[in-house]
Amino acid sequence: MKLSWCAYRLNFRHPFRLATGERTGTDSVFVRLEKKGMYGYGEATLPPYLKENTSSVISFLKTIQAECLSAGTPQEFLSLLHQLEGENHFAVCAVEEAFLQLQRKLNKEEANDVRKVNTLSTYTLGLGTEEEIVEKLKIAEGFPVLKVKLQSETDQQPINLIRKYTDRPLCIDANQGWKDMENSIRFSFWLRDMNVMMIEQPFAADHYEMHEVFRKKSALKVIADESITTLESLKKNYACFDGVNVKLLKCGGPIAASEMLRFAKEKSMFTLIGCMSESSCGVYHAAELGAEADLLDVDGPLLINNDPFNGFELNGGIIRLSKLEPGLELNFVNE
Known part of the structure; x- marks a missing residue:
């Protein structure tokens, strides 16, 4: 299984105004897992008030790359992923989303119809x-x-x-x-x-x-x-x-x-x-x-x-x- 990622900036149609302030976009990191020519995708979108940011997410993904990709079963992968989670909830979410979608494809359970x-x-x-x-x-x-x-x-x-x-x-x-x-x-x-x-x-x-x-x-x-x-x-x-x-x-x-x-x-x-x-x-x-x-x-x-x-x-x-x-x-x- 191969892991890769893409840093990206999502731009708002209109400035997003809250009681706490205003912003025009949000940084994101998209995650991709690949196996047997099939892909699963996940997303960590990171508003500026969070502890997690683009750098911390990518750093966590590199840890996953080293520690988890050799897991023998889906259960082992998820167990290792969450053992490493700590405060990296957004990064873990993106990886888990991609992993679950990839597993559905590998098991021929992914529905592509509308x-x-x-x-x-x-x-x-x-x-x-x-x-x-x-x-x-x-x-x-x-x-x-x-x-x-x-x-x-x-x-x-x-x-x-x-x-x-x-x-x-x-x-x-x-x-x-x-x-x-x-x-x-x-x-x-x-x-x-x-x-x-x-x-x-x-x-x-x-x-x-x-x-x-x-x-x-x-x-x-x-x-x-x-x-x-x-x-x-x-x-x-x-x-x-x-x-x-x-x-x-x-x-x-x-x-x-x-x-x-x-x-x-x-x-x-x-x-x-x-x-x-x-x-x-x-x-x-x-x-x-x-x-x-x-x-x-x-x-x-x-x-x-x-x-x-x-x-x-x-x-x-x-x-x-x-x-x-x-x-x-x-x-x-x-x-």
Whole structure:
């Protein structure tokens, strides 16, 4: 089995604005595993606020190259991979995605025909001017649920603006930007009256008690994102939230994500599968788990203008998967 990788910059169609700042793109590393003329692909997309970056991912891949590629069985490979994981969740996720796809091909289990994912996806509007929001709403035509970024627990303006153009249900992503409990509680009731379904990550990631109090008093479901990223953190803190947004990159790959979704369902939590600002490669693997979640949040490819992969289609909230392969020429290297 041969391992190679390609560093790549994903560029946004519009500047991506959050409560924490703004950026125009995201660095990524695509991983390719090859055996018997067949390929599997994975993706590590690396927002600048992470500990992991392009250099750390490539360094980890070189370790995998030296330590894991001679494993005798798939089980041995995965075991070695996760023994080396440490804090390299994004890198491990990319390798695991590529490995699982390659194994399906080798076992003649990879479906290349177009197939529909039954769970629907949201579309993210982000923050922006009225002109930008109107343009994004055109792209989001047909999506049954829209996701909106809010900067504070008193920020009514984006909701009022959106309601000038659509009455579709909304999900709020606060990105840890809210501070005041009483304002947040009052705001949740106003949001409910504006046809909002849920609030994702209102407070700082480590403010578990604050989330637990808010959950009991909020008019809306409270969903964890940054507060719960692994199965261990889910088991420890699930009672603070009504639901969880599971992201393959944060938890270390599809296998861990599936375990998190099963545990969350056992605890009657609302489940989402989300993504970072990924290309079609990463969200393809996330969408394959779609049947295990209540809602998908995998619109990453629609937010970028240089997606190098084919195989993932998202239109009006409906996902269709086909053969995952590069659509642009990528320079994969192994040193």
